[in-house]
Structure formats: C-alpha cells, structure tokens
Amino acid sequence: MSSKVVAVAGATGLVGNQMLKTLEEREFPVSKIKLLASERSKGKTLTFCGETVPVEVLDENSFKGVDIALFSAGGGTSKRFAPCAAKDGCVVVDNSSAWRMDPDVPLVVPEVNPEDVEWHKGIIANPNCSTIQMVVVLKPLHDAARIERVVVSTYQAVSGAGIKAIKELEDQTKAILAGDEPKCEVFPHPIAFNCIPQIPQSDAFTANGYTSEEMKMVNETQKIMGDENIRVSATTVRVPVHTGHSESVNIETQRKITAEKAREVLAAAPGVVVLDDTANQVYPLALDSVGRGETFVGRIREDISQSRGLDLWIVSDNLLKGAALNAVQIAELL
Ligand code: NAP
Ligand code: 3JN
Numbered sequence: 001m002s003s004k005v006v007a008v009a010g011a012t013g014l015v016g017n018q019m020l021k022t023l024e025e026r027e028f029p030v031s032k033i034k035l036l037a038s039e040r041s042k043g044k045t046l047t048f049c050g051e052t053v054p055v056e057v058l059d060e061n062s063f064k065g066v067d068i069a070l071f072s073a074g075g076g077t078s079k080r081f082a083p084c085a086a087k088d089g090c091v092v093v094d095n096s097s098a099w100r101m102d103p104d105v106p107l108v109v110p111e112v113n114p115e116d117v118e119w120h121k122g123i124i125a126n127p128n129c130s131t132i133q134m135v136v137v138l139k140p141l142h143d144a145a146r147i148e149r150v151v152v153s154t155y156q157a158v159s160g161a162g163i164k165a166i167k168e169l170e171d172q173t174k175a176i177l178a179g180d181e182p183k184c185e186v187f188p189h190p191i192a193f194n195c196i197p198q199i200p201q202s203d204a205f206t207a208n209g210y211t212s213e214e215m216k217m218v219n220e221t222q223k224i225m226g227d228e229n230i231r232v233s234a235t236t237v238r239v240p241v242h243t244g245h246s247e248s249v250n251i252e253t254q255r256k257i258t259a260e261k262a263r264e265v266l267a268a269a270p271g272v273v274v275l276d277d278t279a280n281q282v283y284p285l286a287l288d289s290v291g292r293g294e295t296f297v298g299r300i301r302e303d304i305s306q307s308r309g310l311d312l313w314i315v316s317d318n319l320l321k322g323a324a325l326n327a328v329q330i331a332e333l334l
Pocket of ligand 2: 074075095096097098127128129156157159160161199200216318
C-alpha cells in the first residue's frame with residue numbers, strides 16, 4: 001500500500017486517541033498526519049509516531065490534499081464536514097451515526113461485509129460499537145444456520161459515553177464510598193453501583209419505546225448482514241464498567257445448530273475468540289477485553305425454551321473493535 005495523507009477529526013477525544021494509537025500499532029502507511037478538533041483545542045499538540053503534531057481547528061478547507069479522514073467528532077460535525085472532505089477527493093471513514101443508514105453509504109465491518117467498501121462514494125460509515133461486536137459473531141452463525149431472530153441485552157461500559165462519563169463514574173464511586181451524595185452531570189441517574197437501562201443519556205427514547213441505541217442495533221444489523229428479514233429486539237444498559245461492552249444474545253435459527261457446532265464455526269471465524277470452558281469458569285470478561293482487537297464469545301449453549309435457539313455471551317473493547325480499530329481496518333481495505 002502506498003503512503004497516505006491521513007486526517008483524524010476529533011483527534012483529542014477518547015476515540016480519536018485510540019485511532020492514533022491503532023494507526024501506529026498497525027503501522028498504517030502514513031506519509032503525513034493531520035490532527036483536527038474544535039476551537040477548544042487551538043494551540044494543543046499531540047504525539048504521533050514519536051513526533052509532536054499541532055492540533056488544527058477543523059473547517060471546510062481541512063481536507064484538501066488528504067487521502068483518508070477518520071472522523072470521530074460527533075454526528076453534527078460529520079454531517080457538516082464529511083461531504084466537504086469527499087468533494088475534495090478524500091475518503092471519509094465516519095464513526096458517528098450521521099451517515100450509517102444512508103442508502104448511498106456503505107456500513108462496514110471488515111470481518112462481515114468487506115465487499116461493501118467497493119461501492120462507496122466518498123463516505124464509509126463505521127457502525128455503532130454494540131452492533132459491531134454482535135455481528136462479528138452472528139455472521140458465521142447466520143452463514144451456518146440462517147438467523148431469523150435476535151434478542152440482545154447489552155452491558156455497556158461508561159467509556160462509550162466519552163471522557164466526562166469516565167470521570168463521573170470515578171467521582172461518584174469515591175463520593176458514595178465516602179458517604180457523600182453522588183453528583184449526576186452526564187448520566188440521568190448515578191452510574192456508580194448501578195445499572196441504567198437508557199442509552200444514550202439524553203434524548204434517548206423513540207416513539208416505539210425503544211432507545212435510539214437499541215434501534216441502531218436493529219437497523220445496522222440488518223444493513224451490515226444484508227438481510228432485512230432478521231428480526232432484532234435490543235435492550236441497551238449502561239453499567240459501571242470502565243471499558244469493554246458485554247452482551248447477552250439469544251438467537252433463533254432456521255436450521256438447528258448445536259452448541260458444539262456453533263463453537264466449531266466460531267473458532268474458525270475471523271476476529272472471533274471462543275472462551276468457553278465453564279468447568280474452569282472460563283468465559284469472556286470486560287476487563288480481559290481491554291486493549292484487545294478481537295471479539296470474545298462464550299457461555300454458548302442451546303436455548304432450552306426453543307428447538308432452534310442458542311444463547312451467547314459476547315464481549316469486546318468498545319473503543320477498539322467498537323470504534324477505532326474497525327475504522328482503521330476499513331481504511332486498510334481501501
Ligand atoms: P469525546 O472524548 O468527547 O471527544 C470528542 C472529540 O470531537 C474531541 O476531539 C472534540 O474536540 C471533537 N469535536 C467536538 N465538537 C467538534 C467540532 N464542532 N469541531 C471539531 N471537533 C469537534 O468523544 P468520543 O468518545 O471520542 O466520541 C466522539 C464521537 O465518536 C461520538 O460523538 C460518536 O459520534 C463517535 N463514537 C462512536 C462510537 C461507536 O459506537 N462506533 C463509540 C463512541 C463514539 P475538542 O477536544 O476540541 O472538544
Ligand atoms: O454509548 C455507547 O456505548 C456508544 C456510543 C456511541 C455514540 C455516542 C455518541 C454519539 C454514538 C454512536 O456511535 O452511535 C453517537 C452518534 O450517534 O454518532
């Protein structure tokens with residue numbers, strides 16, 4: 001691959017920071033890096049591959065001469081600036097929900113639908129973190145037994161809600177242990193020692209009673225798997241975990257697949273690690289997923305309530321495979 005001029009929009013954020021680390025670690029061929037953020041970051045510098053790089057304020061002209069731009073600066077920024085970048089000949093890999101369901105924009109998980117990269121028109125969308133780790137595991141099972149229905153509950157780490165959310169969990173934990181009242185600024189209720197069945201933390205609920213995060217899991221799964229007939233029902237829950245999203249997933253398949261066959265299929269699947277040895281209390285854990293690029297699956301068992309069903313426990317680092325790594329893998333496909 002020839003060296004590319006790469007821009008990271010949102011470089012000072014949690015995901016942007018992971019994008020820079022991932023580009024370094026995977027030795028992505030970067031001839032020049034451009035770090036972009038808001039006015040608030042004017043004058044800041046960041047380190048990339050041992051060099052100090054100034055952070056520039058993102059505007060319409062930021063993408064002239066840029067080959068690939070990785071966006072993680074929120075949906076509003078993507079909506080406004082991704083088309084400017086594409087017009088200047090840059091390919092945008094966008095981490096927000098702004099373009100995910102646009103029929104002219106591919107929504108890509110490299111282990112699932114890499115071929116969709118080919119029809120991009122300048123913007124490629126990176127799915128939501130909870131969707132990514134689920135479809136990496138569901139795709140091989142769909143190919144083996146055809147999934148008809150999915151019921152998922154998530155246990156999502158606070159880092160999915162940004163830097164301020166991590167601080168809120170830390171501050172509330174200290175406050176509660178000291179006998180003080182926890183302060184809620186990011187989340188609507190205390191997150192320390194608690195579980196909140198509402199993601200995102202504001203403007204969450206849609207007319208059908210599901211949250212927007214839950215509907216992302218429904219719509220994005222169907223688009224990525226290229227099958228609008230897969231029925232999905234999701235409940236997304238924030239838990240007091242720093243990093244690593246966990247998911248309890250129940251599937252109903254057209255053809256029967258045994259737990260043993262599912263383990264065999266998943267062990268051979270790209271990007272998946274099976275951790276399933278209950279006799280030795282081995283199953284995926286959020287803590288163990290931090291810093292790892294794979295998606296972990298365990299507790300694989302046949303659903304006793306139906307004849308063609310499986311239960312699974314799926315865990316992955318939400319900032320890596322759920323965001324930065326998936327985006328860099330898309331850039332590698334390009
Ligand atoms: P964060 O830590 O709060 O960082 C936000 C970044 O966006 C910062 O670099 C910030 O720059 C920049 N930014 C904000 N407004 C901007 C503007 N008007 N112009 C230019 N830059 C702007 O948030 P994060 O956790 O990294 O998440 C960032 C975005 O990534 C989210 O909003 C979401 O769209 C996406 N995301 C996707 C997933 C996923 O599931 N795939 C997961 C998490 C996040 P300053 O430092 O200058 O403010
Ligand atoms: O809350 C999480 O665990 C994942 C958060 C993702 C997120 C946060 C803010 C804005 C998104 C996303 O990727 O869907 C967005 C967005 O809508 O762009």
